[in-house]
Amino acid sequence: MASSSTTSLLESCRIAPAPGGAAELSLPMTFIDIMWLHFHPIRRLLFFEFPCSKAYFLETLVPKLKESLSLTLKHYLPLAGNIVYPSNTENKPIIRYVAGDSVSVAIAESANDFDNLVGNHARDADQFYDFIPQLQLITDESGDELIQLLAVQVTLFPGRGICIGLANHHSVGDASSIVGFIKCWASISKHGGDEELLMTQGESLPLFDRSLVKLPPGVDSIVWNHSKEIPLQPPSFPLPTNRxxxxxxxxxxxxxxxxxxxxxxxxxxxxxxxxxxxxxxxxxxxxxxxxxxxxxxxxxxxxxxxxxxxxxxxxxxxxxxxxxxxxxxxxxxxxxxxxxxxxxxxxxxxxxxxxxxxxxxxxxxxxxxxxxxxxxxxxxxxxxxxxxxxxxxxxxxxxxxxxxxxxxxxxxxxxxxxxxxxxxxxxxxxxxxxxxxxxxxxxxxxxxxxxxxxxxxxx
Structure with missing residues (x-):
């Protein structure tokens, strides 16, 4: 979250997948996933007009959002994990979830002008970064670098509305994949659980099997050899955007x-x-x-x-x-x-x-x-x-x-x-x-x- 005198952080926590899913998951990265390794994070803001008090937001809405996110991550385990970028580049990176992995969630409050933000007219681009989280890059004890795949921020505009900000690494999935996750989270939040989702959309829950995509042999290695020549940089905000x-x-x-x-x-x-x-x-x-x-x-x-x-x-x-x-x-x-x-x-x-x-x-x-x-x-x-x-x-x-x-x-x-x-x-x-x-x-x-x-x- 970008610092602003009109937006304040109320809580920072981590949400893990609910029990009932796989204990761990390791996915090879296809050459298409690898192509996005050095691309900037995908950042989206969804604004909702929903007048409510700060007390109702913190006591009712935030707990529901946390619970529904946890249930959703049970079905979307890779988003709770990391890209493991190997210190030995003879090995290719993988997407990995292990027990204990989780998604960082920030809860914030803003005094910014909600109506101005949701307009179509020309507005200063920098102000929107108050409502989006940062992805993290850390180095583990083995020397491998771990790239966070998803981060969430929920911001209240008291008496006016709510903004859900999501940052994801493109290597984990394209627009179709991430939109599916967002819609699944929304459905679980709205219905108070994933029972309805499983009954009505069970067949459309995500498939992670990389063998479903028949790609030309050997391309993964060619693309990885190109990609590993570029130093890995931590994700950052493009501030000031001057836009x-x-x-x-x-x-x-x-x-x-x-x-x-x-x-x-x-x-x-x-x-x-x-x-x-x-x-x-x-x-x-x-x-x-x-x-x-x-x-x-x-x-x-x-x-x-x-x-x-x-x-x-x-x-x-x-x-x-x-x-x-x-x-x-x-x-x-x-x-x-x-x-x-x-x-x-x-x-x-x-x-x-x-x-x-x-x-x-x-x-x-x-x-x-x-x-x-x-x-x-x-x-x-x-x-x-x-x-x-x-x-x-x-x-x-x-x-x-x-x-x-x-x-x-x-x-x-x-x-x-x-x-x-x-x-x-x-x-x-x-x-x-x-x-x-x-x-x-x-x-x-x-x-x-x-x-x-x-x-x-x-x-």
Missing amino acids: IRATYVLNQSEIKKLKDLVLARNPGFVHTSSFVVMAAYIWTCLVKSLTAGEEERADDDEDDELETFLFAVDFRARLNPPVPGNYFGNCISYGLVRIRHQELVGNEGFFVAAEAIANEIKNRVNGKEKILAGAKNWTTEVRSVAQKRFFSVSGSARVDLYSTDFGWGKARKLETLSIDGQKYAMSVCKSGASEGGLEVGLSLPEVKMAAFADGIKGS
């Missing part, structure tokens, strides 16, 4: 207009998904707004005049045979689109971007035989992209965290702080305020956010 956060909602009718524009231009267009048109629209608006800072590109050579769009792809259902949807871990590939800067900022930029993103999905992402092709080169390719200007996506158009209900009603606002750690990125999820809509979060320097806001109004 402004804002949220933009594209409702169903606006998305339909974008689709209609694409189809009118190209009636044969075969992949006019909401994600494709949203991503093309935001990407082109962003790059146009950044053109005001062309001094960044003044010395670029011809090759560097490429704008790059990087997005994650869940391939559970895309493999042959498919991986069950409740597989817990990282089961994601990526799409990579490159377009020349002048094309992207031109009058046809939106159409060029939509076609390029759709073609990447069609030709690389949706091909069952292609999605893992070249997997041994993924690390090299992503690193090469990271050396240049690129725009990336956190989250998914299929993710619905707004329906999360701990017993206080659905979430009022989701903030994905992870995008603060990247130069240009957006968060994406299903909209909580617009059925069929998408919500996009951006984090930019103030001048660039203002330019983007002006650009999107005029587009």
Whole structure:
């Protein structure tokens, strides 16, 4: 938790999995898990409008949250454990839970303006770090380093609402996995136990068996050999961010207009998904707004005049045979689109971007035989992209965290702080305020956010 005169820590504790689960669990890390070893933690805030007193919060809600978290961790043991990063790098890291492992939980109270925090307008990004916990990195007696996988903070805004802040290490699981955990915790909290969950969703409880994902042989070692060359750094906050956060909602009718524009231009267009048109629209608006800072590109050579769009792809259902949807871990590939800067900022930029993103999905992402092709080169390719200007996506158009209900009603606002750690990125999820809509979060320097806001109004 970042220090603030308006937010105070009330309690710090650790929550262990409830009895009844496995005594220990050790999971090998696939090459996809290993690829995320040096990535910054994924940080999410879920705000709930639920006016209550401090006494009710501490005496009723906090005990229920602790108990339900303990029951949830019984089903999600890896989250209570650690990555064991070996001192002898001839060995690969593993994800391990042993009896005694637990999740750190902070209970806090804040006098910050709740209504300002849950708005969509531009706000100082730094203030949100008062409500998110830090992950820890420690060295055990054998010299191995242990990386904490999950930390939680629950913050009360007296008389207004509650914020649940979660930080997790990406190597333990992708968005689908962590959202499944959050929804499971919420369900257990709401119903006062896991009996209903086991009766209604028992078949969707997480599966940890790494053999379910048929990956190319030998890739784990190739990726680990690349990864171990990078020194392991403790997770840290990117403070000060020197950024402004804002949220933009594209409702169903606006998305339909974008689709209609694409189809009118190209009636044969075969992949006019909401994600494709949203991503093309935001990407082109962003790059146009950044053109005001062309001094960044003044010395670029011809090759560097490429704008790059990087997005994650869940391939559970895309493999042959498919991986069950409740597989817990990282089961994601990526799409990579490159377009020349002048094309992207031109009058046809939106159409060029939509076609390029759709073609990447069609030709690389949706091909069952292609999605893992070249997997041994993924690390090299992503690193090469990271050396240049690129725009990336956190989250998914299929993710619905707004329906999360701990017993206080659905979430009022989701903030994905992870995008603060990247130069240009957006968060994406299903909209909580617009059925069929998408919500996009951006984090930019103030001048660039203002330019983007002006650009999107005029587009």
